[in-house]
Each structure stands twice: as C-alpha cells, then as structure tokens.
Amino acid sequence: MRRPRHPAYGGPVSPDENALPRTEDEWRVRLTPEEFRVLREAGTERPFTGEYVDTKTAGVYHCRACGLELFSSDTKFDSHCGWPSFDDAIPGRVKEIQDHSLGMARTEIRCARCDSHLGHVFHGEGFTPKDTRHCVNSVSIRLEPNPG
Numbered sequence: 001m002r003r004p005r006h007p008a009y010g011g012p013v014s015p016d017e018n019a020l021p022r023t024e025d026e027w028r029v030r031l032t033p034e035e036f037r038v039l040r041e042a043g044t045e046r047p048f049t050g051e052y053v054d055t056k057t058a059g060v061y062h063c064r065a066c067g068l069e070l071f072s073s074d075t076k077f078d079s080h081c082g083w084p085s086f087d088d089a090i091p092g093r094v095k096e097i098q099d100h101s102l103g104m105a106r107t108e109i110r111c112a113r114c115d116s117h118l119g120h121v122f123h124g125e126g127f128t129p130k131d132t133r134h135c136v137n138s139v140s141i142r143l144e145p146n147p148g
C-alpha cells in the first residue's frame with residue numbers, strides 16, 4: 001500500500017528522500033522484524049527493555065527507519081516509565097496524530113519524513129518545565145553520539 005505524503009508537515013526534506021521505501025514490503029526487508037513491528041505497525045516494545053531507556057550519552061537520536069534527526073540528548077530525561085523520554089523534539093521533525101486505539105485518547109508521534117511510528121506524546125505530567133513527554137520506543141531511534 002502506498003502511503004500518502006504529507007507535505008504540509010513541512011519538515012526539512014533531505015535529497016535522498018526519493019530513496020525511501022515506497023511499500024511496506026520494501027520496509028520489511030530493510031528493517032529487522034522488531035523494528036518493522038514497531039515502526040511500520042505502530043507496535044510498542046516492552047518497557048525497560050529498550051537499549052536507550054537509561055542512556056545519558058550526548059548526541060542526536062535519529063529515526064531508525066530513514067535517518068532523520070529527531071531528538072537531541074539535551075531534551076532526554078528520566079521519566080522512569082520504561083521508555084526513552086524527551087521533553088522536546090527537533091522542530092518540524094515529529095508529527096502528531098490523534099490515536100484512539102485501546103480505548104484511550106492519546107497522541108501518536110511519527111517521523112515527519114517517513115511516517116514511521118515513534119511512540120506517543122503526553123502533556124501535563126509535570127516531569128520537566130516543558131511539561132511534555134515524548135515517550136519513544138528505543139527500536140524506533142538510533143543514537144549518534146557527539147564527536148569527542
């Protein structure tokens with residue numbers, strides 16, 4: 001199935017965007033089964049199992065599907081919820097979609113470039129001054145540590 005493009009979200013578009021898979025079958029061969037389940041089927045990894053839950057390394061987290069820079073380690077904080085948590089995203093890189101699955105009203109977050117599922121965003125929990133928690137699956141992102 002061809003996914004609709006969303007130019008209105010306006011995230012920076014890299015010149016290699018045309019190289020992105022166009023079908024779910026193409027994504028399936030490019031990703032591991034767990035990455036595919038989370039990124040392309042909006043799955044959720046089990047809490048406290050992801051590789052970045054407690055990571056403090058300085059760097060930038062990229063979309064594991066397409067490589068777009070999504071979150072800076074500066075915005076990562078300890079939420080003790082079991083998933084990597086960020087109180088902000090790099091502007092324009094993450095889009096929000098209302099999600100009513102599981103009988104809950106939640107806001108899903110996806111990569112603005114490749115439309116892959118990242119997790120959910122929550123407001124009003126009081127963790128940080130920005131009062132926002134982007135709750136992200138480790139398998140949806142890849143940390144690129146700062147040089148040095």
Ligand SMILES: [Zn+2]
Pocket residue numbers: 063064065066067068111112113114115116
């Ligand atoms: Zn992406």
